[in-house]
Structures are given as C-alpha cells and as structure tokens.
Amino acid sequence: MNQVSTPDASADGLVLGLELIDAGMLARVGGKAANLGETTRAGLPVPPGFCLTTEAYRRAVGPAGLEDVHGALAATGDHDLAALATLAARARELILGVDVPPEIAAAVRESYAALGTDVPVAVRSSATAEDLPLASFAGQQDTYLNVVGADAVLDAVRRCWASLWTDRAVAYRATHGISPSTVALAVVVQRMVDAAVAGVLFTANPVTGRRHEAVIDASPGLGEAVVSGAVNPDHFVVDTATGAIPEWRPGDKAISIRPLPGGGTERTVLPPDSGPSLDDAQVRELAALGSTVEQHYGAPQDIEWAIDAADKLWLVQSRPITTLYPLPDPRPGLPEPDGIRVFLCFSLAQGLTRPLTPMGLAGFRLLAGSVARSAGFDLPEPRNGPAPYRQAGQRLFVDLTPVVRSSVGRVIVPRVFDIMEARSATVLRRLFADPRFAVTTRSPWRLLRHVVPVAAKGRVPETLLRALLRPEAALQRAESFGGRLRASLAVPADATASERLDHAERILGGKLFPIVPAVLPLPALGFASLAVAGKLAGAGTNSGALQAVLRGLPNNVTTEMDLALWHLATAIRAQPAAAAIFDGASPKELARQYRSGGLPAVVQSGLAGFLARYGHRAVAEIDLGMPRWSDDPTHILGVLANYLKLDDPALAPDRQFANAAREAEAQMERLVAVAGSRGGPAGRLRARLVRGALRRTRMFAGLRELPKYHIVEGLAAVRKELAAVGAELAADGRVVEADDIFFLDFAEAHRALAGASFREVVAERREAYDAELGRRRIPRVLLSDGTEPEALQAAGTGAAAGVLSGTPASAGTVTARARVILDPQGAALEPGEILVAPSTDPGWTPLFLTAGGLVMEMGGPNSHGAVVAREYGIPAVVGVPDATAIISSGQVITLDGGAGTVVPAGD
Incomplete structure (x- = not known):
C-alpha cells in the first residue's frame, strides 16, 4: 500500500508515525489521529503521515501563559459570546507568538523528510475531544492543504495549535461543558492526494437513519469543496445489501479546489453540465470501502475520501456518525425475529426525553414483566423483561410489529396515542401503507385471550358496573386503594440490604401493575361518558364544546398537588419576613437551610407538610435513578419563589381553577339543555342521560392521573430501599457513592452485595449517561434498519x-x-x-x-x-x-x- 514508515522521531514521543498509533492513544494524539492510525493499522488505503502529539502542544505552548485565559473561560457563561470571543482571541495571540521548541522542530523535519523531498502535505488539527462516539467536533479547528516544505509545515503546525482557540471551538466546548484546561491539540501531517474527485461518504443514511444505505457526496478536485459547502456536489445513495444505486442527484459543481505548485490551493470555475463526477463502478467501490471501515469499527462512519489521477481510492479520514440514533439492544437470550420491526418510544409517550439510568431501565423491565405475566405471556427471565421490551439510547422502546400487522391493533393503538402522543399516532398510521407491514392477523382472539384474564383478575367489569350505578362508592373505593398500597410497600426497619433489594424487586414485579386495572377503568369510563353525552346531545356539540366540560376537574391528584403548593406560597406571602428570604437566597441555598431546619417556621413546616404528602414525586419520576423532591427540594423552592412573583389576585391559580370549574359546570348545563330541547318524554330522558354521563365525566376523568401517582409512590419506595443498599455498598467500597447503585441493575446489585466491585462499571455508565443527556432528537418510531419514519415525512x-x-x-x-x-x-x-x-x-x-x-x-x-x-x-x-x-x-x-x-x- 506504499505506506511510509515514520520513526518515533523523538525519545519522548513528540512525533509518531500513523502506523504506530491505535485507538487507545486518544489522549495523546486526538480523535482524528487515533482514527487514522486505527485505519492505517487495519490495512486500509490511508495516505502516509505522522502526528505531533499533545505533549508537543503542551511543551510548545506552555511558556505562552494560558493559565489566566483558562481560568477566565471557566468563569464565563456559555451564552456570553462576546467575552468568549475576546478570550479566544487572546489565547490565539499568545500561541502564535511562541517559537516552536528546537526538539519539536527537529522531530517534524525528520518525519517530513521521511515522506519525500518537499512533498505536498495536509496539516490537520486533531483535538483530544474530537471525533468521539457521542460528540463530533469536526470543523472546530483548522486544516491547511498542500503545504510544501519543512518551514511551511512548522508554520502550519503553529497555526493549528492556535486554532484550538478559535471563537467557534471555544464556544462549542463551553456549550458542551468541556473544561478549557482539559483539552489539547495534536497535529496530523499527511501526504496530499492530488484528487481528481473527492468527497464524503456516510455508511448509513444520516437523514433517514437507514443502516443499509450509503450516502456519497462527490465533486471534482479536493474534498475541501464538498466539506466546506463551497459546491452543490453530486449526491448518490447506494443500497449496500444489493449494490443498487436507487438515487443520483446531480449537483452544479460550480467550482473545483486544486493544489498549486509550490503550495496552497486555488479555486477554478467548472463548465456547466460536466456530468457525474463518479461512474457506477466507483460509487460501488466507495460503498464497499465504507462497509469495510464500518465493519472494522463496529459502527457507521463518516468518511472523507479521494480518488487520484491514477484512479486509486484513498481514505483520508473516518469518524463515527454521531447523529444516528442507536438501534434497539438485542434481547438477552432470545433470537432476533426475522424481518423488519417497528419500535415505538415509550419514554416519549410518558413525556420523557432524557435517558433513564440503568436501574431505571431495569425497574421497567421488571414492571413490564409483571404486565406480561398478568396477561398470560411466557416470561423466561423476569429481569430481562418481556419480548416486546427494548432499549435504545438508554430509553424505553416497545416492539409494536405485531400491533402494526394486526387489524385490531391498527384500530386500537393509534386511537390510544391520539390522546397520549398524537404525532406518534400519525407516524404509526403512515406505516400502515408500507407493504412490509401488511396485516397478517385479523382475528381479535389473540388479543382477547390476553386482555380478558387481566380484566377478570382486576375485577374491571365490577368496577365499571359500580361506577355506572353507584359512582360515589366507586370513587371512594378508588381513593382507598392508595392506603392499601402504601401499607404493602413497607419493609421492617431492621431488614438487611439483601432483604431490601429482594423487597424492591417484589414491588416492581408484582405490586404495582394491579393499580392499573383497579383504577384506570374509572377515568376511561369518564372519557367514554363524555363521548356518549356528545352523541346524545346531538347538534351543536362539537369537540370544543365537549372539551370545555373537562376544565377544572375535581379528583386530579396532580392539580391538587400544584394547588397545595400555591396555598403554601399564599401562606408565605402573608408573612413578609418569610417571603423576603426568597429574594435574598438561591433555591439551592434555601434547600440547604431547609435540611438544617433554618427556614422561617411557615416555610419550614409548610414545606415539610407538602413533602410528606407529595415528596415522592419528581421530574422524570418514572426513572428510579432520579432524586425525589423529598431527597432534594431545590426545585420546589424555586417554584415557590416563582409563585411569589405573581401579585395580581385575578391571576391567582386557585381563582383561575375555580373559574374553570364553574365554566365547566355551566357548559354541562348548556349541553343538558341542548339534549332536552326537543321536549316531551324523549327529550327529558335524553337530558337526564346526558346529565348522568357528564356527571360521571366530571367525577372520574380527573382520576386519569391516579394510577401513575400510585405507581410513582411505589417507585419512590423502591428508590428508598435501593438507596439504603447503595449506602452499604459504598461503605464497603463496592461503589464510590451510594447513588452509584442506580447505575447498576438488580442482578449486579446482588453481586455487589456478594463482594464484587463495580466502581469501573459505574464510571463508564455515568459517562455514557451524561453523553446521552445531550441528545435532543429522539425518534417517536424507529425501524430495526435504523429508519426514522418521521424523518421521511x-x-x-x-x-x-x-x-x-x-x-x-x-x-x-x-x-x-x-x-x-x-x-x-x-x-x-x-x-x-x-x-x-x-x-x-x-x-x-x-x-x-x-x-x-x-x-x-x-x-x-x-x-x-x-x-x-x-x-x-x-x-x-x-x-x-x-x-x-x-x-x-x-x-x-x-x-x-x-x-x-x-x-x-x-x-
């Protein structure tokens, strides 16, 4: 492959040949060099070259005096762009003013000479926080092309070092929370490819997510024209499974960037209608190279490539495609089903965009297993969850393929999502036209044989009948359920850590799901009654008129919670000295004072009372790993501070809620009047039925929040037991801190209690979790080939x-x-x-x-x-x-x- 062996040109490794570099040297050579070294060692066609390590950067810029800039950057918010730009300019000025140390200059000259006499090279920045699996810093630092001569190379190296501090690079790192003192820059020097055509290759479609499609952008000349966006390139899509090229979109390719003799580049204007820059054979060769690179790395790649005048294909750079959403994890111990599958993001359906902790995911596997067992499904290993349960990107997904292929499922499930998460319903319905998901099940029997036992065991028919005939008794029974549940969650104070862990699994595996059939039929009846009332009332009852009945609903634990917090704010406002503390201290400081018992009495006792009732709640509360408000009341104290800013009595939430309830009652009477407007016995009967239906709507619809409320109570009880187990593990050194238990699953927690250390495992998972927190685009629906159907719309x-x-x-x-x-x-x-x-x-x-x-x-x-x-x-x-x-x-x-x-x- 004509690879030039570049020696380790310095005793302390200031310069390394690419063939000496592997992926484990990231901190020393940066992301770009680590990837190039890895591909070189794999025998792929990479132009020869060498890398100045981060040690060379530190040694060279050490005398520049960047410490003050580091400190100032660390103290500057990521939104203060003007201050960041000023500090970045100061850093660049300092670095450009330093001389390259003699030992570094000598190492560069020796390695450059090994590439040939005055050979043209590309000098590329390679940052230590670049081209990583979950964060692409591509383009944040500078690259210099067609550099000729050792002196020119040294000058380009210095300018690359300075580019670590461009405005865009500094702002990017500040936004991603990367400390300025932790980054360093390596520099890659590679022999230039005098490209006849060049561009980029994605081994998976970055727009649709399809893993079986390679996407190629190409244009004559150096790849800089494509990468920089200077041209509209030719665009090719290749089906890597068949080699077919289903899409070719010609670009205007208005210019070409070419190397100049002696160094530098020039832009030349290309004639119009110059034809495709690649023929079919070259397109397929590129796709095949991409498949080889992807197979080597085990992940889809973003590749820069070039084809020289001799028609030789070169790989110039490869890095992970960071924008692709991960595919669902394989099911432990179960074969993957044949054919393409449809996965729906259950996390989004629950209003959760952030990832779940490993223990949060493990808890849902047990809870989902409880649902599956109740419905009569086979469950070989409860800790793995049922077959439809999947995880992707540390979020919950459900395999909905059987639903999409069922005529009954196509009717029921989208209608459920119409009211839960409407866009998911839209995406699902559009899949129904895809012939790959043609209906294969038309009988409802398969569904009924799983639903009927759950309904019978949960006494759903009895609940519905009671709600129709004796609604107050049905409401009282639903409200008493919470007390029985809380009693079952208790564990003896002297329980061992192992007993607490077993109890937590029992709660998740058997005690929580019965809440759903016990309570959910009531709000379901409430909404069904609203629909019935609309039918009975007849003309003039559009959806808006019916929706108005749902305002100011009673028996909603969530609105009761919010209003309880508002009433606490009202009590605090009545005592000016107590209210004043919210102006003088941050919520974090107020939380510290609360824990020490130092807040004014009305705040201290009022907050304690609120947390005694609602402290099990939290943001992202379905995740066992998330602290409850009783663990950390900072958020609640911040909300109280916000409430205290509202001084217009007319806007008081309790008054607004009461007004909404009165308007809903008035709307109910209008609908009753409409129903009875025809007069006679039929009209009176119709009005009576509408009143009864709407009364049950008002009584039961608010209970929609109650099942989740009780489930979250159970999750909080589980979290409490896990926290106690985590404290014991931390005391024994099995983990670093008590909360580390939430980065294990139940099986691992048992092994930790038996003596195994999980300190390194937890550290790796925390890093992966923190990275996933930054992911913003979560697919509602994901196909098993990576396709995001919503992206196709x-x-x-x-x-x-x-x-x-x-x-x-x-x-x-x-x-x-x-x-x-x-x-x-x-x-x-x-x-x-x-x-x-x-x-x-x-x-x-x-x-x-x-x-x-x-x-x-x-x-x-x-x-x-x-x-x-x-x-x-x-x-x-x-x-x-x-x-x-x-x-x-x-x-x-x-x-x-x-x-x-x-x-x-x-x-």
Missing part, C-alpha cells in the same frame, strides 16, 4: 408560512413572550410567559400555575400537560415538532389552543 405547508402546527390541547388564544425550558429543575418562568418545553410530566406542572400558555413538542390532547393546562384554563398546543429549537426565549408568539397553531408575532 415531508415538512408541512404551515411551517413554510411561518406557522407552527400541532394538536389543539386547551382552547384559548394568548400573545406573550416565550420561555423555552428544557429542564424544569431550577427554571425561572415569569408570570404570564408561554412555557415552551419538549414534553412534560407531573413534575413540570407546578410551573403551569403562572404560565400564560403551553407549547410542547410531544403529547396529545389527553397527555399530562394537556390535561393540567385545560384544568387551569391555560391555552395549550402539543405535538409541535422542534418547537424548542425554532422558538427562542423572549420571542413574542401567539398561541391558539383551539386551532393548534403557534405564530411568531407579526407573521
């Missing part, structure tokens, strides 16, 4: 007109400033602002009390956020794609909750 016409469209959730129109909040912990929402969020669960809803409106990227008309918004009378639109990216905090927007639209003011 054309953008709506509303978006082109500047209108964001979603699902109407709560009627009303409001124009106000938007506040984009990605995480409610510590968030500040000024009274009257429109909350724009990716999704919400009950942990978010305390923010709703002072919000002027709500926009969510996920959700349906009966998701948590929509229900609470209606009850507070807040206009809301849910299921608005990319709302948190399109809308900016402070931007004035008009939200129409009845039409389901969001419009920037003035558009």
Whole structure:
C-alpha cells in the first residue's frame, strides 16, 4: 500500500508515525489521529503521515501563559459570546507568538523528510475531544492543504495549535461543558492526494437513519469543496445489501479546489453540465470501502475520501456518525425475529426525553414483566423483561410489529396515542401503507385471550358496573386503594440490604401493575361518558364544546398537588419576613437551610407538610435513578419563589381553577339543555342521560392521573430501599457513592452485595449517561434498519408560512413572550410567559400555575400537560415538532389552543 514508515522521531514521543498509533492513544494524539492510525493499522488505503502529539502542544505552548485565559473561560457563561470571543482571541495571540521548541522542530523535519523531498502535505488539527462516539467536533479547528516544505509545515503546525482557540471551538466546548484546561491539540501531517474527485461518504443514511444505505457526496478536485459547502456536489445513495444505486442527484459543481505548485490551493470555475463526477463502478467501490471501515469499527462512519489521477481510492479520514440514533439492544437470550420491526418510544409517550439510568431501565423491565405475566405471556427471565421490551439510547422502546400487522391493533393503538402522543399516532398510521407491514392477523382472539384474564383478575367489569350505578362508592373505593398500597410497600426497619433489594424487586414485579386495572377503568369510563353525552346531545356539540366540560376537574391528584403548593406560597406571602428570604437566597441555598431546619417556621413546616404528602414525586419520576423532591427540594423552592412573583389576585391559580370549574359546570348545563330541547318524554330522558354521563365525566376523568401517582409512590419506595443498599455498598467500597447503585441493575446489585466491585462499571455508565443527556432528537418510531419514519415525512405547508402546527390541547388564544425550558429543575418562568418545553410530566406542572400558555413538542390532547393546562384554563398546543429549537426565549408568539397553531408575532 506504499505506506511510509515514520520513526518515533523523538525519545519522548513528540512525533509518531500513523502506523504506530491505535485507538487507545486518544489522549495523546486526538480523535482524528487515533482514527487514522486505527485505519492505517487495519490495512486500509490511508495516505502516509505522522502526528505531533499533545505533549508537543503542551511543551510548545506552555511558556505562552494560558493559565489566566483558562481560568477566565471557566468563569464565563456559555451564552456570553462576546467575552468568549475576546478570550479566544487572546489565547490565539499568545500561541502564535511562541517559537516552536528546537526538539519539536527537529522531530517534524525528520518525519517530513521521511515522506519525500518537499512533498505536498495536509496539516490537520486533531483535538483530544474530537471525533468521539457521542460528540463530533469536526470543523472546530483548522486544516491547511498542500503545504510544501519543512518551514511551511512548522508554520502550519503553529497555526493549528492556535486554532484550538478559535471563537467557534471555544464556544462549542463551553456549550458542551468541556473544561478549557482539559483539552489539547495534536497535529496530523499527511501526504496530499492530488484528487481528481473527492468527497464524503456516510455508511448509513444520516437523514433517514437507514443502516443499509450509503450516502456519497462527490465533486471534482479536493474534498475541501464538498466539506466546506463551497459546491452543490453530486449526491448518490447506494443500497449496500444489493449494490443498487436507487438515487443520483446531480449537483452544479460550480467550482473545483486544486493544489498549486509550490503550495496552497486555488479555486477554478467548472463548465456547466460536466456530468457525474463518479461512474457506477466507483460509487460501488466507495460503498464497499465504507462497509469495510464500518465493519472494522463496529459502527457507521463518516468518511472523507479521494480518488487520484491514477484512479486509486484513498481514505483520508473516518469518524463515527454521531447523529444516528442507536438501534434497539438485542434481547438477552432470545433470537432476533426475522424481518423488519417497528419500535415505538415509550419514554416519549410518558413525556420523557432524557435517558433513564440503568436501574431505571431495569425497574421497567421488571414492571413490564409483571404486565406480561398478568396477561398470560411466557416470561423466561423476569429481569430481562418481556419480548416486546427494548432499549435504545438508554430509553424505553416497545416492539409494536405485531400491533402494526394486526387489524385490531391498527384500530386500537393509534386511537390510544391520539390522546397520549398524537404525532406518534400519525407516524404509526403512515406505516400502515408500507407493504412490509401488511396485516397478517385479523382475528381479535389473540388479543382477547390476553386482555380478558387481566380484566377478570382486576375485577374491571365490577368496577365499571359500580361506577355506572353507584359512582360515589366507586370513587371512594378508588381513593382507598392508595392506603392499601402504601401499607404493602413497607419493609421492617431492621431488614438487611439483601432483604431490601429482594423487597424492591417484589414491588416492581408484582405490586404495582394491579393499580392499573383497579383504577384506570374509572377515568376511561369518564372519557367514554363524555363521548356518549356528545352523541346524545346531538347538534351543536362539537369537540370544543365537549372539551370545555373537562376544565377544572375535581379528583386530579396532580392539580391538587400544584394547588397545595400555591396555598403554601399564599401562606408565605402573608408573612413578609418569610417571603423576603426568597429574594435574598438561591433555591439551592434555601434547600440547604431547609435540611438544617433554618427556614422561617411557615416555610419550614409548610414545606415539610407538602413533602410528606407529595415528596415522592419528581421530574422524570418514572426513572428510579432520579432524586425525589423529598431527597432534594431545590426545585420546589424555586417554584415557590416563582409563585411569589405573581401579585395580581385575578391571576391567582386557585381563582383561575375555580373559574374553570364553574365554566365547566355551566357548559354541562348548556349541553343538558341542548339534549332536552326537543321536549316531551324523549327529550327529558335524553337530558337526564346526558346529565348522568357528564356527571360521571366530571367525577372520574380527573382520576386519569391516579394510577401513575400510585405507581410513582411505589417507585419512590423502591428508590428508598435501593438507596439504603447503595449506602452499604459504598461503605464497603463496592461503589464510590451510594447513588452509584442506580447505575447498576438488580442482578449486579446482588453481586455487589456478594463482594464484587463495580466502581469501573459505574464510571463508564455515568459517562455514557451524561453523553446521552445531550441528545435532543429522539425518534417517536424507529425501524430495526435504523429508519426514522418521521424523518421521511415531508415538512408541512404551515411551517413554510411561518406557522407552527400541532394538536389543539386547551382552547384559548394568548400573545406573550416565550420561555423555552428544557429542564424544569431550577427554571425561572415569569408570570404570564408561554412555557415552551419538549414534553412534560407531573413534575413540570407546578410551573403551569403562572404560565400564560403551553407549547410542547410531544403529547396529545389527553397527555399530562394537556390535561393540567385545560384544568387551569391555560391555552395549550402539543405535538409541535422542534418547537424548542425554532422558538427562542423572549420571542413574542401567539398561541391558539383551539386551532393548534403557534405564530411568531407579526407573521
């Protein structure tokens, strides 16, 4: 392969030949060099070259005096772009002013000479936080092409070092929380390929996610024209399984970047209609090379390539494609089913965009296993969960392929998601036209044989009959369920760690799912009664008229919780000295004072009472690994501070809620009147039936939140037992700290109690978890070949007109400033602002009390956020794609909750 062997040109390894570098040397050579070294050692066609290590960078720039810049950057917020730019410019100035130390210069000259006499080279930056599996820093530092001569190479090396401190690189690191003192720069020097044609190759389709499609962009000349966006390249899509080229889109290829004799590059104008830059054989050769590289790395790759005048293909660079969503993990001990599969993200359906901790995922495997056993499914290993349960990107997915291929499933499941997460329902329905998912099951028997035993065991028919005939008794029975559940969750105070761990598994594996059939039939009956009332009332009862009955619902534990917190704020406001502490201290400091018992009595006792009842709740509360409010009340204290800013009595949430309830009761009477307007016995009977149906709607619909409320109580009890186990493991040195137990699963926790150390495992998982926290794009539906069906759908016409469209959730129109909040912990929402969020669960809803409106990227008309918004009378639109990216905090927007639209003011 004509690889030039470059010696270790310095006793302390300042320069290394690419053939001496492997992936384990990342901290020494940076991401680009580590990848090039790995591909070189794999025998792939990489141009020869060498790398100046990070030790060379540190030795060279050490005298530059960057310590003060490091400190200033660490103290500068990532939004202060002007300050970051000033500090970046200072760092570049300092580095460009240093002389390359003699030993480094000598090592570079020796290695450069080994490549040939005055050979043209590319000098590329290789940062230690670059080209990593979960974060691509590509393009943040500089590259210099067609550098000729040792002196020119040394100058380019110095400029690469300085480019570690470009404005864009500094801002990028600040945004991603990377400390300036932890980064260093290596520099790769490679023989230039005088490319006839060059470009980029993705071994998986980065737009649709399809793993069986390679995507190639190509243009004549050096690849810089494609990478920099200077041209519209030829675009090829290759089916790597068959070698077919289903798509070729010609680009204008207006210019070509070519090397100049003696160094540097020039841009030349290309004639129009120059034809494709690659023939079919070259396209397939590139795709085959990509498959080889992907197989070597075990992950899809983003590859830069070049073909020289002799038609030889060269691999210039390879790095992971960081934007692809991971495929679902294989099921332990079970073969993968044949054919393409459909996976739905259950995490998003629960209003959760963030990843779950390993113990949170393990808990859901046990809980899902409990559901499967109740339905009569075979479950060989409960800790692995049922067959449909899958994990991808540390989030919950469900294999819905049997549902999509069932005529009954196609009717029921999308309708459920219409009210839970409407866009997921839309994506699913569009899959029904795909011939790969043709219906294979038409009989309802398979469903009934699993549902009927659950309904019988949960006494669902009895519950529904009681609700119809004796609704107050049914309500009282549902409300008493919580007390019985809490009694079953208790564990003796002297229980051993092993007994606590076993008890936690028993709770998840058997005690929580019975909550669902015991309580859920009541809110289901409530919503069904609303539909029946609409049918009976007849003309004039559109969906808006019916939805108005759902405002200010009683018996909703989530709204009761929010109002309880508001009443605490009211009590605090009545004592000015107590209210004043919220102006003078941060929520974190107030939480510290609360734990030490140092808050004013009205705050200390009031918060203690609130947490005694609702402290099991949290943001992202379905994850066992998330602290409960009783563990850390910082968020609640921040919400209280926000409530205290609302001084307009007319906007008081309890008054708003009471008004909403009165309006709903009035609307109920109007519907009754409509039903009886025909007169006579039939009209009176119709009015009586409508009144009874709507009365049950008002009584039972609010119970929608109760099953999850009780399940979260159970999860909090499990978390408490796990925390005790974690404390013992930390004391024994099996893990570093007690919370590390949430980065194990149950089997591992048992092994840790038996003496195994999991310190390194936890460290690796924490790092992976922290990386996943930064992922913003989560597919609602994911196919087993990586396809994200939503990405295939054309953008709506509303978006082109500047209108964001979603699902109407709560009627009303409001124009106000938007506040984009990605995480409610510590968030500040000024009274009257429109909350724009990716999704919400009950942990978010305390923010709703002072919000002027709500926009969510996920959700349906009966998701948590929509229900609470209606009850507070807040206009809301849910299921608005990319709302948190399109809308900016402070931007004035008009939200129409009845039409389901969001419009920037003035558009």
